[in-house]
Amino acid sequence: xxxxQKAFEQANRLRQRILKxxxxxxxxxxxxxxxxxxxxxxxNAYCICVTADNFGxxxxxxxxxxxxxxxxxxxxxxxxxxxxAFLNALHKKNWGVDQLGEFLEQRxxxxxxxxxxxxxxxxxxxxxxxxxxxxxxxxESRIFLSPDLAQVFDDIYIEDQGGPxxxxxxxxxxxxxxxxxVPSNFSRRDAENHVSKIALGQALDAILxxxxxxxxxxxxxxxxxxxKYKHCCL
Numbered sequence: 001x002x003x004x005q006k007a008f009e010q011a012n013r014l015r016q017r018i019l020k021x022x023x024x025x026x027x028x029x030x031x032x033x034x035x036x037x038x039x040x041x042x043x044n045a046y047c048i049c050v051t052a053d054n055f056g057x058x059x060x061x062x063x064x065x066x067x068x069x070x071x072x073x074x075x076x077x078x079x080x081x082x083x084x085a086f087l088n089a090l091h092k093k094n095w096g097v098d099q100l101g102e103f104l105e106q107r108x109x110x111x112x113x114x115x116x117x118x119x120x121x122x123x124x125x126x127x128x129x130x131x132x133x134x135x136x137x138x139x140e141s142r143i144f145l146s147p148d149l150a151q152v153f154d155d156i157y158i159e160d161q162g163g164p165x166x167x168x169x170x171x172x173x174x175x176x177x178x179x180x181x182v183p184s185n186f187s188r189r190d191a192e193n194h195v196s197k198i199a200l201g202q203a204l205d206a207i208l209x210x211x212x213x214x215x216x217x218x219x220x221x222x223x224x225x226x227x228k229y230k231h232c233c234l
Contacts, residue, residue, distance in 0.1 A: 047075035063112035120150035
């Protein structure tokens with residue numbers, strides 16, 4: 001978490017200077033000028049903290065630990081593999097910076113509301129619906145997300161490997177509530193009726209100490225195939 005905190009502080013200082021219409025000169029590692037950001041030409045700036053590792057619920061909900069001013073928006077903390085998958089999905093839909101900006105604005109509002117160990121379970125509904133309003137409009141103060149919401153990224157991966165074309169929009173007649181969140185006051189029986197055992201395990205891990213080892217989407221698959229869990233037995 002300390003790495004995300006330091007990355008946010010550095011990015012937020014830069015964001016604030018840009019929004020004050022300052023001109024920012026960026027240099028590469030050799031000390032050469034890489035680019036110049038002209039503050040007067042920038043409408044908005046967002047903080048993205050890219051990590052090499054998957055920090056799970058710590059990164060997907062920064063509200064308990066991140067230190068920031070109340071007026072500062074939450075950054076997007078995402079591991080490099082999920083970032084690659086999300087940008088590839090945007091490319092598949094012929095979306096650009098406008099859609100990315102909309103996602104970042106809506107995503108920052110879900111900290112403290114949505115619980116998941118996988119950032120792609122939040123990004124999935126945006127890819128399918130072009131908005132996170134399905135999550136933001138939930139009346140419950142806390143919602144737990146299902147792995148089903150990230151399925152579109154697995155479908156895209158299969159398509160890229162020569163498989164069938166991925167479905168990039170929500171099937172007609174299928175409502176968000178049928179796929180996704182479990183209310184914060186759920187019982188174990190209710191949860192099992194709405195989400196998979198994987199999602200239930202993530203929710204219970206946040207409440208009760210567990211000694212069992214969790215398998216992340218980007219971890220090696222325990223079957224020994226050598227592939228990532230999300231691309232194998234998940």
